[in-house]
Amino acid sequence: MSNIQDKVVIITGASSGIGEATAKEIASKGAKLVLAARREDRLKKLQEEIQDNGGQAIYKVTDVTSHEQMEELAEYTLNQFGKIDVLVNNAGLMPLSFLHQKKVKEWDTMIDVNIKGVLYGIAAVLPFMREHKSGHIINLSSVAGHVSGPTAAVYSGTKFAVRAISEGLRKEEFSNNIRTTIISPGSVTSELTETISDVNLKFVVDEGYKDAIDSESIARAIAFAIEQPSDVAVNEMLIRPTSQEL
Numbered sequence: 001m002s003n004i005q006d007k008v009v010i011i012t013g014a015s016s017g018i019g020e021a022t023a024k025e026i027a028s029k030g031a032k033l034v035l036a037a038r039r040e041d042r043l044k045k046l047q048e049e050i051q052d053n054g055g056q057a058i059y060k061v062t063d064v065t066s067h068e069q070m071e072e073l074a075e076y077t078l079n080q081f082g083k084i085d086v087l088v089n090n091a092g093l094m095p096l097s098f099l100h101q102k103k104v105k106e107w108d109t110m111i112d113v114n115i116k117g118v119l120y121g122i123a124a125v126l127p128f129m130r131e132h133k134s135g136h137i138i139n140l141s142s143v144a145g146h147v148s149g150p151t152a153a154v155y156s157g158t159k160f161a162v163r164a165i166s167e168g169l170r171k172e173e174f175s176n177n178i179r180t181t182i183i184s185p186g187s188v189t190s191e192l193t194e195t196i197s198d199v200n201l202k203f204v205v206d207e208g209y210k211d212a213i214d215s216e217s218i219a220r221a222i223a224f225a226i227e228q229p230s231d232v233a234v235n236e237m238l239i240r241p242t243s244q245e246l
Contacts, residue, residue, distance in 0.1 A: 003227040005030035008081040010073065012064050012121060013091030015042035017190030018140065021215035022088060022222050027055030029223060034077045035059035037091070064091045064117030074124035084128050086136045086226055089121045089162075095195040096151040096205060106197065107154045114158035118165060129178050134230070136179040138222060139166045143186045143238065143246060151201060159184075163236075170235060179233040181225040186240030187212035211243045 004026050013019040015037035023033055027050045035043050035057055043059040050057040058080055062073045077084050093113045095106040118139055129135030144152050145159030163182050170180040189212045196202040218239060225234040240246075 002029040003229065004223065006032060007085040007226065008032045008034065008077060008083050009086040009088065009226070010034045010036060010077055010084060010121075010125070011088040011090055012036045012062065012117065014046065014059070015039045017192065018185070018188060018215045018218045018222075019088070019090040020046055021219035022090065023050065023057065025216065025219035025223050026226065027057060028053070029227070031056075031086075031226075032081055033057040034073070034080070036062040036064075036073050038063055064120060065112040067116075067120045067123070070117075070120040070124040074128070078128065083132070084125050084135065086138065087121055087125045088222060089118045089137065089139045091117050092140055092142075092192070093195045094155050094192045095197060096155055096201060097196075097198055098151055098201075099153055101198070103197070106195075110154055110158050114155075115161045115165075118162055122165070122169060126173075126178075130173070130176050133177045135177075136181070136226060137166075137169065138181040138183060138225060139163075141166070141182050141184045143184055143240060143244075145182075145184055146238065147246065149246070170233075174233075177230065179230075181222075181234050182236040183218060183221060183225075184236070184238040185218050186238075186244045186246070188218055189214050211241045213239075213241045 009031045011019050014023050014035040040061045047057045047059050060076050062069050097103045139162050141162040142159040144156040145163045148156035166180050166182045187209045193205050221237050
């Protein structure tokens with residue numbers, strides 16, 4: 001029996017990309033899923049697909065930038081399943097731009113989703129995990145959380161922050177048997193580049209994503225971290241296409 005069997009897993013950003021692929025991967029291993037995102041039609045379709053394949057999934061429309069909605073998501077999970085074993089903080093945006101373009105609204109949105117969304121997720125599940133001295137929080141960072149570059153200053157800043165928050169969380173909660181994992185993907189097939197508003201820049205970035213690996217590759221890594229015995233914490237993984245230099 002997989003160590004994922006019967007674990008209750010919340011996944012944010014579950015309506016597409018890595019979130020959707022992870023939901024399918026761990027549902028096939030017996031996880032009980034709580035799917036969270038803003039697009040209800042996509043959530044419902046994913047729930048039905050998982051259930052048609054014999055898995056268990058419920059969903060709740062959730063905006064990760066709302067502390068209240070993230071608290072409600074955790075409460076909903078507890079009401080439906082009675083526990084929270086794993087949180088996958090996957091929701092994220094990547095509207096790359098040059099700093100001199102002063103796309104302040106995009107900066108604000110990135111900070112709200114990529115940093116505050118992660119913090120709100122942690123805050124929502126941590127009381128239950130601390131009380132039961134068990135749990136696993138998986139945060140999605142990026143290769144850009146290890147190195148920055150032109151057009152990626154703010155995005156990289158948010159992903160460096162995710163790694164810093166995750167490491168701080170690990171040091172605070174290891175004694176409570178709460179595991180933490182940072183997943184840092186390189187180029188992955190997803191909707192991530194769709195948030196780039198500069199048409200010329202988007203074209204360049206899309207060209208660089210031609211060798212992107214599929215979302216299922218990251219989903220398998222997430223499943224690997226979850227399925228380890230409770231005394232084993234896979235704290236960080238950096239996963240690139242073989243052909244990617246950055």
